[in-house]
Amino acid sequence: MAALMMLGLAGPAEAAGGYPQSVTDTAGLLGYWRLGERSGTTAADVTGRAPGSLLGGVSLGAHGGLSLDADTAARFDGVDDELQTGDSSLALADAGSLESWFFWESGVALMRDNTTGSGWILAYDSGRQVAYRVRGSSFTTGLAVSQLRDGWHHVALTVQGQATAFYVDGEPVHAGTTSGSAPVALPWHVMRNGAVTGQFTRGRADEIAVYDRALNAETVRAHFLAGRDVADVTPPAVPSGVTATARFGSVEVDWSGNGESDLDGYDVFRGTSPTGPFARVNASRLEASTYTDTSVAAGTTYIYVVTASDVANNRSANSATVTATPPSTTDLLRQYAPELRYETQESYFADSAAEMTDNYVSGSQTNYLVDGSGTRIAAANPANALADLSLGFLGNPLYADGRAATDSDYLDAANTTYQQDAQRMRAAGYGDRIYGRVVSSAGRTWLQYWIFYYYNPQNVIGFGVHEGDWEFAQVALDSDGAPTVATYAQHDSSERCVWSQVRRTSAGAPVVYVALASHASYFAPGVASRGWLPDDYHRGDGYRVRPQLEVITPSTPFMAWRGRWGASSSSPIAPRRQGKWGDPAGFESNAAACTAPSSAATATRRRPRSSVPAPQIRVRRLGGEVVVDYRFPATRRRPVTLLVSVAPAGAPDVATARRTTIRSRTGTVRLAVASGADGPVVVQASAFSQRGTRSAVKRVPVS
Numbered sequence: 001m002a003a004l005m006m007l008g009l010a011g012p013a014e015a016a017g018g019y020p021q022s023v024t025d026t027a028g029l030l031g032y033w034r035l036g037e038r039s040g041t042t043a044a045d046v047t048g049r050a051p052g053s054l055l056g057g058v059s060l061g062a063h064g065g066l067s068l069d070a071d072t073a074a075r076f077d078g079v080d081d082e083l084q085t086g087d088s089s090l091a092l093a094d095a096g097s098l099e100s101w102f103f104w105e106s107g108v109a110l111m112r113d114n115t116t117g118s119g120w121i122l123a124y125d126s127g128r129q130v131a132y133r134v135r136g137s138s139f140t141t142g143l144a145v146s147q148l149r150d151g152w153h154h155v156a157l158t159v160q161g162q163a164t165a166f167y168v169d170g171e172p173v174h175a176g177t178t179s180g181s182a183p184v185a186l187p188w189h190v191m192r193n194g195a196v197t198g199q200f201t202r203g204r205a206d207e208i209a210v211y212d213r214a215l216n217a218e219t220v221r222a223h224f225l226a227g228r229d230v231a232d233v234t235p236p237a238v239p240s241g242v243t244a245t246a247r248f249g250s251v252e253v254d255w256s257g258n259g260e261s262d263l264d265g266y267d268v269f270r271g272t273s274p275t276g277p278f279a280r281v282n283a284s285r286l287e288a289s290t291y292t293d294t295s296v297a298a299g300t301t302y303i304y305v306v307t308a309s310d311v312a313n314n315r316s317a318n319s320a321t322v323t324a325t326p327p328s329t330t331d332l333l334r335q336y337a338p339e340l341r342y343e344t345q346e347s348y349f350a351d352s353a354a355e356m357t358d359n360y361v362s363g364s365q366t367n368y369l370v371d372g373s374g375t376r377i378a379a380a381n382p383a384n385a386l387a388d389l390s391l392g393f394l395g396n397p398l399y400a401d402g403r404a405a406t407d408s409d410y411l412d413a414a415n416t417t418y419q420q421d422a423q424r425m426r427a428a429g430y431g432d433r434i435y436g437r438v439v440s441s442a443g444r445t446w447l448q449y450w451i452f453y454y455y456n457p458q459n460v461i462g463f464g465v466h467e468g469d470w471e472f473a474q475v476a477l478d479s480d481g482a483p484t485v486a487t488y489a490q491h492d493s494s495e496r497c498v499w500s501q502v503r504r505t506s507a508g509a510p511v512v513y514v515a516l517a518s519h520a521s522y523f524a525p526g527v528a529s530r531g532w533l534p535d536d537y538h539r540g541d542g543y544r545v546r547p548q549l550e551v552i553t554p555s556t557p558f559m560a561w562r563g564r565w566g567a568s569s570s571s572p573i574a575p576r577r578q579g580k581w582g583d584p585a586g587f588e589s590n591a592a593a594c595t596a597p598s599s600a601a602t603a604t605r606r607r608p609r610s611s612v613p614a615p616q617i618r619v620r621r622l623g624g625e626v627v628v629d630y631r632f633p634a635t636r637r638r639p640v641t642l643l644v645s646v647a648p649a650g651a652p653d654v655a656t657a658r659r660t661t662i663r664s665r666t667g668t669v670r671l672a673v674a675s676g677a678d679g680p681v682v683v684q685a686s687a688f689s690q691r692g693t694r695s696a697v698k699r700v701p702v703s
Contacts, residue, residue: 019066019207020046022226028097028213030089035206036064036071043074043083050087052190056080056200063264063287065101065152065206067229067311075284076191078107078202086114086187090210092159093183097211098122099156099220100190101227104148105284107201110155111208112194114185119194122157123148123166130173132166134159135180141166141173151313152206152264154224160214170224172217202284228312229262235316236260236308239289244304244324248332248445248481250294251324253304257289262310268293271303274321278305285309298328327481329438330551333447336475336483337436337549339509340451341525341540343516344697345645345684347419347657348469350514350547352430353452353558354391356411356468356565359421365414369393370567372408395557409563410571413467418455419656423674425454431653432547435559435575439584445477446584450552450575451519452565457659458517458534467566470575471519473512474584475499486510487588488521489580490528490536494587497523497594509546513538523594527694534692543652612639612687612695619683619700621673626683626702628669638662639687639695644669646684648677649701662687 023032024046032046038061043052054060059075076082100122102110111122118136125131130143134157148155148168156167159178166174190208193199207227215223241256253268265285269278270293281293296302302325305318327335340350358380360366366381369389377399378389387393393400414421425431435450453469472489487496502523503511513522515536522528528536552559560576572578580587615630626646632638642662647655654674660667673681680703687695 018069019223019227020069020071022223023099023207023209026211026215026219026223028211030210030212031085031087031208032210033083033085033208034071035060035074035083035208037074038072043085045085049089050085052083052085055082055084058083062204063311065103065154065204065311066227067232067262068227071206073101073103073204073206075204076200076202078105078200080200082192082200083190083205083208084187085190088186090188091184091186092120092210092212095160095213096184097156097158097213097215098209099154099211099215099223100208101152101154101206102148103152103204103285104145104201105203106149107191107193107203108196108199109189109193109201110205111188111190112192114187114189115194116196118180118182120184121194123155124193130166130168132157132164132174134164134176134178135182137164137176137178137180139164139166139174139176143168143173151309152204152311154227156215156220156223158214158216158220163214165214165217167217167220167224169228170221230312232262232310232312233314235314236263236310238316239266239306239308239319242304242306242319242322244302244322246324246326247292248327248329248477248479249296249298250292250480251296251302251304251326252290252292252480253306253322253324254290255306255319258308260308260310262312264309264311266291267307267309267315269305269307269318272301274303278303278318296326298326299331301325329445332477332481333436333438333551334549336447336509337434337546338449338473338512339505339544339546340512340514341544342514342542342652343537343539344542344652345643345655345657345686346514346516346542346652347645347655348422348453348455348457348517348519349426349543349545349653350432350434350451350471351422351426351454352433352550353435353565355422355425355430355452355454356413357389357391357394357558358430359414359425361414361424365417367414368412369399369563370410370412372406372410377403377409391558394561394563396560396562405562407562410567411468411563411565412567413455418457418467420672420675422454423654423656426653427676432545433550434547435552436549437552437554439582441583442585444585445481446588447475447477448581448584449473449475450559451521451547453519456517456519457657466568466570468564468568468571469519470565470572470578471514471521472575472578472580473510473521474580474587475510476584476588483510485588486523487591488512488523490515490520490522491518491530494591495523495594496588496591501594505546511540513540530692532691534688535694537694543655545653611637612689612693613637614695614698615642615685615687617644617683617685617698617700619702621681621702625670625672626681628671628683628685630667630669630685632662632665632687634665637689638665640690641688642667642669642685643688644671644683644685646671646673646681648674649680649682651677652682 064073109124121133360381378387645657
């Protein structure tokens with residue numbers, strides 16, 4: 001583009017009225033569309049002859065191409081936008097000129113008459129070179145199209161008889177001789193390849209003019225200089241305050257706006273190394289000081305720089321680099337996995353579901369997989385002659401050994417030593433696990449968390465106790481991957497909270513307050529009344545943990561297993577077979593609005609006053625167990641159940657608990673200390689009324 005680089009640096013040959021005056025003072029002007037409208041679908045013709053039609057939703061008020069004029073331009077989207085003008089006075093034949101300022105970003109042609117295979121074209125892309133066409137004769141200029149696609153350029157085409165001339169930025173680029181004779185076929189199409197279906201051009205257009213005579217080189221040069229301050233070689237300031245924020249599927253780049261009066265806009269460049277190379281990611285030059293990059297891959301670290309350019313095509317140096325790594329759905333799943341806060345005296349915790357399939361004591365006990373007729377199918381003890389039971393053995397429709405699974409199959413725990421088994425399995429590495437998956441449904445994204453407990457000891461007048469317990473929580477995301485709503489399962493119902501009301505850890509993880517024994521999930525610490533059912537105590541005074549996340553999918557076999565996760569009649573079915581697995585939106589919409597205060601900070605917990613008298617206790621330690629003597633005051637409101645627990649000091653998750661029916665004011669409870677707990681322990685005791693109201697908790701440290 002040597003011709004374009006030979007521009008002098010003298011001041012512009014500006015007419016008294018600037019660029020518009022230089023055009024209107026030129027003889028032979030047929031039509032002149034400045035495209036400075038701020039609204040509407042009509043492009044005014046300065047001559048008054050041929051108003052144009054803006055079609056497809058052309059954006060108006062964009063930065064214009066003139067250095068010395070604040071008039072705006074029109075922006076075309078390359079999809080269906082164009083300017084058409086078709087007055088018969090614009091039909092060129094033997095002589096004429098086309099002239100305009102263009103910011104050509106993509107597309108075939110800048111301006112063409114109403115033809116598809118011949119006709120007149122001001123400029124078009126022919127094999128990545130700039131070409132033009134007059135009366136059906138085509139000419140390739142040798143100028144690369146890429147040299148016109150990064151800024152504003154003045155483009156002019158003239159014809160006089162058989163002679164043609166093509167100019168860019170006031171300099172002659174090509175001259176030719178046409179052999180054609182066809183006149184212009186109206187209407188003119190600006191930013192579209194004539195009548196060719198679907199071939200629209202993206203970019204901006206400004207100051208379009210048509211003449212019925214050939215402009216000479218001096219006039220073309222004068223027009224260019226009237227619109228471009230060639231003495232301006234000072235680039236805009238380097239953009240400052242650049243930040244990059246990673247979103248789900250995008251990166252938002254932001255910076256402080258420049259203040260130059262001739263600023264045309266900004267470009268954002270991206271690389272994967274701090275030293276580059278960097279490639280521009282915005283399709284069109286940006287007028288706003290922000291950009292959202294959606295062409296990103298999760299888990300990839302991107303480096304961004306921003307530049308500013310003015311209408312004279314001066315570009316600033318690169319800004320400081322900024323870095324962002326868009327998260328994957330797995331990243332988000334881990335980021336928002338909940339922290340669980342348990343009630344004091346809880347003895348069952350969120351653990352691996354493999355506790356149920358892998359539990360055995362060699363030579364004495366083993367868990368089984370059993371069919372509906374009571375026949376054992378598999379055993380956890382590998383020494384057993386039956387198939388080896390494990391999470392991997394479970395599946396749908398077949399077990400790992402090829403046997404068909406049925407709805408009546410179930411897992412059967414070895415015996416009633418549930419606490420000892422759960423503690424042993426936790427100590428063996430099965431403790432503190434939750435299962436997570438990402439669900440896309442109904443145009444939204446949810447993070448689902450499935451929580452398994454080995455046993456649910458809550459007793460409701462003899463019912464409700466069961467082996468295996470699947471609990472649940474989910475978080476809904478917006479299109480940027482930011483949480484909007486959380487929904488927690490609570491028995492046969494659920495509760496939802498907008499994210500601003502969800503209590504969170506300092507790391508941003510949602511907090512789940514786990515109800516004693518029932519393991520229902522709550523948004524805030526407290527006591528939930530359940531009518532005639534036992535109250536849910538969920539004050540979060542006990543063990544706190546953020547369990548390790550195990551990522552699951554619909555194809556994870558044990559999640560789709562058809563049987564029940566325990567031998568009890570109320571033991572749950574597998575997560576994938578529960579309605580909320582495939583209908584997260586329905587689970588959310590059917591949930592009750594939460595009653596948590598609108599604060600993410602942990603509020604001061606207030607211990608509710610209880611009408612149930614607390615036990616007075618005296619504790620003795622005898623080897624591997626503690627002996628608890630209790631006494632209640634003389635009252636007609638004596639409670640019916642006593643809950644005694646013991647745990648090593650500082651290890652509330654290694655708790656052993658025992659529920660005892662209270663038959664008199666005084667009594668004794670013996671309780672085994674967890675295996676290996678030889679140091680100090682903490683004994684706690686509380687009492688419950690018939691309907692589940694709880695007394696204050698008595699706490700006694702024992703050396």
